[in-house]
Amino acid sequence: MDKTTLDKINKFTRRDFSQEELYTFSVILCDNDIDRDGERFSDEALESLKTLFIGKTGIFDHNASSSNQNARIFDTEIISDDSRTTKHGTTYKYLKGTAYMIRTDENKNLISEIDGGIKKEVSISCCADEKLCSVCGNTISSCIHEKGKYYNGKLCHTILNKISDAYEWSFVAVPSQVNAGVTKHFSDADEKIYHSSQESDNEKQLRRDIRRLAYFSGGRTAAAAAELSAKNLNAVQLAELKKSYERLCSHNGIRVQLMTEKSETDNNSYTLR
Numbered sequence: 142m143d144k145t146t147l148d149k150i151n152k153f154t155r156r157d158f159s160q161e162e163l164y165t166f167s168v169i170l171c172d173n174d175i176d177r178d179g180e181r182f183s184d185e186a187l188e189s190l191k192t193l194f195i196g197k198t199g200i201f202d203h204n205a206s207s208s209n210q211n212a213r214i215f216d217t218e219i220i221s222d223d224s225r226t227t228k229h230g231t232t233y234k235y236l237k238g239t240a241y242m243i244r245t246d247e248n249k250n251l252i253s254e255i256d257g258g259i260k261k262e263v264s265i266s267c268c269a270d271e272k273l274c275s276v277c278g279n280t281i282s283s284c285i286h287e288k289g290k291y292y293n294g295k296l297c298h299t300i301l302n303k304i305s306d307a308y309e310w311s312f313v314a315v316p317s318q319v320n321a322g323v324t325k326h327f328s329d330a331d332e333k334i335y336h337s338s339q340e341s342d343n344e345k346q347l348r349r350d351i352r353r354l355a356y357f358s359g360g361r362t363a364a365a366a367a368e369l370s371a372k373n374l375n376a377v378q379l380a381e382l383k384k385s386y387e388r389l390c391s392h393n394g395i396r397v398q399l400m401t402e403k404s405e406t407d408n409n410s411y412t413l414r
């Protein structure tokens with residue numbers, strides 16, 4: 142580990158750690174290829190995610206309770222792989238994140254699992270404010286093209302753009318459980334996409350926030366209704382719903398401060414203006 146790397150890591154730690162105390166590894170956070178849901182990140186979105194993921198803590202198997210088994214991304218890089226072409230015919234690009242862990246007795250096994258390639262799949266959740274049609278370039282809500290169909294020989298898909306937030310990344314052990322798409326999951330080794338059936342902490346937090354915001358906007362009945370409507374939504378949809386409640390609250394002149402239960406970093410607190 143060179144001095145520059147060590148300096149980058151020590152920016153995030155309470156005291157300076159030596160090379161021997163640290164473990165670092167790289168993951169592919171996301172790429173520019175069309176995924177199973179017919180969506181892909183724009184180049185601009187990858188650039189935003191590159192910045193937003195710096196300092197973000199990753200969790201393992203969606204279990205945040207094992208707090209001593211956290212890893213934090215201290216460096217990100219967009220890498221172009223000229224030998225690979227995406228489904229829409231451009232050079233394959235991916236966002237690589239490099240993370241560190243502080244070696245402890247508790248995470249010894251975890252580190253050997255990462256070294257041994259057992260923990261491979263990485264999932265991320267983030268919020269894209271703009272979803273564009275690949276055929277006409279308009280927002281998908283205002284166009285006639287259908288995702289998955291071909292127009293002039295080109296596959297219609299959704300381009301995720303204007304990333305407003307990146308919430309978390311997590312490691313999922315292989316094999317992963319499969320269920321309906323919740324957050325976007327990307328593999329670091331091949332093109333397989335896994336979905337975890339466990340609800341992420343981010344989603345739990347979003348549901349709590351939605352309930353709280355709804356309560357402030359319309360009392361207990363509104364909160365119960367909001368809870369019900371949030372029931373089957375995925376992380377991105379939850380974030381959208383939360384935003385609409387935030388707008389509603391600000392429209393009504395209500396200021397709500399939403400705090401997460403963890404208050405260790407600024408990333409975890411949301412303020413409504």
Ligand SMILES: [Zn+2]
Nearest residue numbers: 274277284286
């Ligand atoms: Zn269109």
